[in-house]
Structures are given as structure tokens and as C-alpha cells.
Amino acid sequence: METTKWYAAMDTHSCGQPLRIITGGLPQLSGSSQHAKSLFFKRHFDSVRQLLLAEPRGHREMTGAIVTAPSTAAARFGLLFLNQEGPAAVSGHGIIAAVAAWTATGQLDPADAANGVLIDCPAGTVTAFADCEGHEVRSVSYLNVPSFVYAKQVMVNVQGLEARVDIAFGGEFYAVIDTAALGVGGPFPLPQLREWGRLIREEIERQLEVKHPRLDWISGIHGVFFYQRVEGRDGRNPNQLAYRSTAVFAGVQLDRSAGGAGVAAHMAALHSHGLLEPGQQVVYEGITGAQMVGSIAEETEVHGYKAVIPRITGTAYIMGFMNFVLDPTDPLPEGFVLY
16 A cells, blocks of 8 residues: 555543644644644645544544644743634643643653643643643643633524523633523533534624634634533532533534633633632533533733633543554545534
8 A cells, every 4th residue: 555644643532522632744833823833734734634633534523733842932832723623722621631641651741740831822822730640640730811701691592592692712712601591401412502502603603793802813603612500519518619511612513521711711701790709619520421620710801801810620641642644545535524
């Protein structure tokens, strides 16, 4: 078999959400910022994203990341994030998985990772911390980019149901909605969430122009964050903030984790409604049962918007080291995605 292209990757998951980190086969990406590098990748190498994330090598829910040289003097490295629609400005599960993988494979010293490393992302620079026992990474926390509510209580019609959503930024823009408003108080109806996510996204984008006040290339609704309040997990603290959550993002991808950027957006919304104070912990449980923990590290401001710096903690694991090739006679060189 003749091959014309070769790529190496590390497959990981964070709280059940898959992330494929591309580790070989790409040249150094040009650009003075992570956003510029992301544009360069999209312009010249988007076929690689399709090849490695789509079927038959990937699947509908696969996401990806690329570790790059840093774009700022203080950062240790940079990250670019990929999904089935294209590049993303930030990915919470991507940050957690990449830091866990880089630490577990010795590319980040555990002591340095424990003290905190700066990582350049298209949406801004984040600080990540790895909780390690020897070289084993028990969890990763990160301080997200400033997160804020863009618009409160926007009315949407979802298949005849009137519901209100908050539009909040957590590195990408999310519509944040309580499933109780849609008549769901128990297990998430996953196929229905995909459809609702699409409809809510389309309706909001018909009503409003959603654009970051400073990073004007971040616009539109990236995802819809669905949540429902649950009792404290230990049964002894009914006032503990705890939620089940997931997000439909980048079209109809369904987040297996509780969320990253979506969790940050939700915490910004809770804070704006007076329901979450700085330092107060919130437990989020995703559809796999795996949990993430969030809190507000500090309050700040973004171009006139009251904002917060969320701290989010989750787990991640390496699943395998992959080598992919492309046969020049393969009739599906850019893969496919079945919806």
C-alpha cells in the first residue's frame, strides 16, 4: 500500500468527552497569535481536521487539539481546538485533557504543572494546574478566560414551548437553558436535546447579533448548555449547588462531559442572577456520570460587561497512541460525518 500522508495522535478523554491530540504530521503553524494560527490551519490544513475527526477514523462526537508554540512570552505552549464544524476559540475538556496528557507523558514536569502553567488559546490565555501523585495526574484545574452574560432572559419558541435563555460567554457563546422550561425534569432525552439545540441556536441568531465586544471574530451561538438542578450528592447538604448538564455544540455534537466553556457560561449566568458567590463550589455531572467542579475565582469586567474568572476542575485519561495514513486511492480522503 502506498501512502501519501501520515499523522500521529494521542487519543484521550475528559469526563467521557473524546479529544484527539495531533502530535505529528503537521508543520509549525504560522501566526503571531493563536487566532492567526487557527486561521492558518483552517486555510491550509482543514482537510487534516476532516480526515482525523470524521468517520471512518473518527466519529460524529470527536474533537481535536493541536499543541503549538506559545504566542505570548509568558505562556508555556499554545493550544488550538477542533470540532466537526471547524476551529473553536476554547475548549474546557480540551485544556484538561491536553494538560493531563502532556504531564503524564513527561512533556510537562509534574511540579511545574502543579504550580500552574500559562497556555495560549484563541480566546485568550488560561492558567492550568495539574494535581499529581508522582507522574499520575489525578485532576486538572484551569482558570478560564473572563466569562460574562451577553443577554439575559431571551425568549425562544421551541416546538411550541416558550422558554427563556441566558446568552453567556465562557470562551465561546452559549445559550444557557434549564430543561425544566422544556418540561424535562428527569433523564435527558438526548436525541431531543440535539434537535432543541439546533432550533434554539437558529432562533437566537435570527433575533440577535451575538459578538464578543473585544474579540469580534468570536460571534454567533457556539452551543446550547442544558442543565437541571439536583440535590447535593451526599444527601446531607440539600443547599449544595449541583447540576446535571450537557451541551449541544458545533452543530449537533453532544458533549459527553458536563461541559467546559458551557459550564463557564452557566456560572457567569448564575453569578449575574445572584445565585453564585465567588469561592462557592458547584458540582456538574455529565451524561456519563463523571463530574466536574466549578467555582468563581474572581470578578472582573470586559468592555462594560460584568464578568467572572471561572475555575473548572475535571479528570482526563490517555486511551492510546495512534498512527494514521492516507492511501492516495482512498475514495474518502476527507472522511464523512453521518447526522
